[in-house]
Amino acid sequence: AATPVRLLSGGNQQKLIVAREVTDRAQVVVASQPTRGLDIGATEFVRERLVEQRNQGKGVLLISADLEEILALSDRIAVLFGGRIVGILTREQATVEQIGLLMGGITQKEEAHHGAQ
Secondary structure, three states, rough: OOHHHOOOOOOHHHHHHHHHHHHOOOOOOEEEEEOOOOOOHHHHHHHHHHHHHHOOOEEEEEEEOOOHHHHHHHHHHEEEEEEEEEEEOOOOOOOHHHHHHHOOOHHHHHHHHHHHO
């Protein structure tokens, strides 16, 4: 028997939406806060689907305030401050501290300038 979507838990609704929206036709996936409010199982499901899409050669744009999620899933990380990109890091370059500074608008140039004073 089919269960109406509105009767599913929030996590199962999110999993259904991800499975429905990630199609073979899509070349780019935009995921904005994809795991916010989900339990551990649903979070893992969503993250695995995003990694699968990346592994299939699709572009995945992850927009998230969850630094753990960003560090776990991203190949490159662009940090916005004041509506502008203030830094782009590879996963290998990125640290929580470095991302935090960029989130506060402190670029590497400004950090070097303040450190020299």
